Amino acid sequence: MNDKEIADVRDHIDAEYALRENPHDHRSELRLWLRLLTCANLIEAEIRKRLREQFDTTLPRFDLMAQLYRTEEGILLGELSQRMMVSNGNVTGLVERLVQEGLIERQVTENDRRAARVRMTHRGRAVFSKMAEAHGEWIAELLGGVGESEQEQLWEQLGHLKLSVRNAKGTVPERRKKQ
Amino acid sequence: MNDKEIADVRDHIDAEYALRENPHDHRSELRLWLRLLTCANLIEAEIRKRLREQFDTTLPRFDLMAQLYRTEEGILLGELSQRMMVSNGNVTGLVERLVQEGLIERQVTENDRRAARVRMTHRGRAVFSKMAEAHGEWIAELLGGVGESEQEQLWEQLGHLKLSVRNAKGTVPERRKKQ
DNA sequence: AGTAAATGCTTTAACCTTAAACTTTTCAAC
DNA sequence: GTTGAAAAGTTTAAGGTTAAAGCATTTACT
Numbered sequence A, B: 001m002n003d004k005e006i007a008d009v010r011d012h013i014d015a016e017y018a019l020r021e022n023p024h025d026h027r028s029e030l031r032l033w034l035r036l037l038t039c040a041n042l043i044e045a046e047i048r049k050r051l052r053e054q055f056d057t058t059l060p061r062f063d064l065m066a067q068l069y070r071t072e073e074g075i076l077l078g079e080l081s082q083r084m085m086v087s088n089g090n091v092t093g094l095v096e097r098l099v100q101e102g103l104i105e106r107q108v109t110e111n112d113r114r115a116a117r118v119r120m121t122h123r124g125r126a127v128f129s130k131m132a133e134a135h136g137e138w139i140a141e142l143l144g145g146v147g148e149s150e151q152e153q154l155w156e157q158l159g160h161l162k163l164s165v166r167n168a169k170g171t172v173p174e175r176r177k178k179q
Numbered sequence C: 001a002g003t004a005a006a007t008g009c010t011t012t013a014a015c016c017t018t019a020a021a022c023t024t025t026t027c028a029a030c
Numbered sequence D: 001g002t003t004g005a006a007a008a009g010t011t012t013a014a015g016g017t018t019a020a021a022g023c024a025t026t027t028a029c030t
Helices: A003-021 A027-055 A059-070 A077-084 A088-100 A122-143 A148-168 B003-021 B027-055 B059-070 B077-084 B088-100 B122-143 B148-168
Strands: A104-108 A116-120 B104-108 B116-120
Touching: A027 A059, A027 A122, A027 B027, A027 B122, A027 B148, A059 A077, A059 A088, A059 A104, A059 A116, A059 A122, A077 A088, A077 A116, A088 A104, A116 A122, A122 B027, A122 B148, A148 B027, A148 B122, A148 B148, B027 B059, B027 B122, B059 B077, B059 B088, B059 B104, B059 B116, B059 B122, B077 B088, B077 B116, B088 B104, B116 B122
Parallel strands: none
Antiparallel strands: A104 A116, B104 B116
């Protein structure tokens, strides 16, 4: 290798290094992530606060009821924990408290005595209905400052982001119905 | 008011109502929020998992150390809790465990005996440095599927979203240094 | 039938989180 | 100087969260 060739190799290495480390050495992704996180936390904190102050409940309970609201016949605990993307044990506790409050009820499945099904009570349905309406308005209020078309764009791009994350996790998209 | 005028008023009211309720009756905001939340949760869950598996630590501890990493002289607990946007009591516990692990140290301020200052130990600095590097790579990996210019756009639009939320909360932007 | 694996859920231990009550120290105003 | 309010942190009670271990019950295989 003559001097020229050695210089070429060095250039190549430098270029690769620069490409990987320099032009945006993880910094652009990092600041995007930080801002995304800030937005999500800001909104979530506000929702939690209002749920507590105005309905004396919590976000996890709201989420659980939201899952139950659509169905009449109820949902198995396992499916509930999958949909909510939380652990089984977590659901056990949440259900316990909501049953305590009389908002949902649980019953053992008759064909499989291991499984349990939960569903809303009449009261639970009435209560949740009001909460959901308020929740919708809160979100609209909080995000309303963003123009309609920009919302659409954001939604699209977050879709790409979601794909990117799912791919990078190496996870199979995990056959799921929605979202 | 004649019939014509009354009709006009009704039209106006209807228009306002429609504008507020109908064309996208909170649904567009709601689905944007849900997707935003999904993205944030997906990323956060992955980061938590890797921090646990590869460094046997947690995200809150990582965040706390990140705040401390820049400064040499340490930070008061109160300021720490403000920057991390968590409660005072929360910081108390986190600091306790990190001190236990020998990653940070706390000392009472000499001029104000109520206040306490924490800062990193040598070991903490060394450990965090490695974690931060890995963390940066994880984020880059997870978000890397989104093109550079789209990242830029997303960042911009999330900026608008952040503003929208801050305004709607009625909160003063709260003089803060960064982000 | 009989056994082993799988499945559905609960329990446990540990941590994170908060609001509210509390302790200690400092500061301000007589 | 006293006294009272404000400020910095801690404690407490309640809840959310998970991974791992455990308990039944069901399923699969022979």
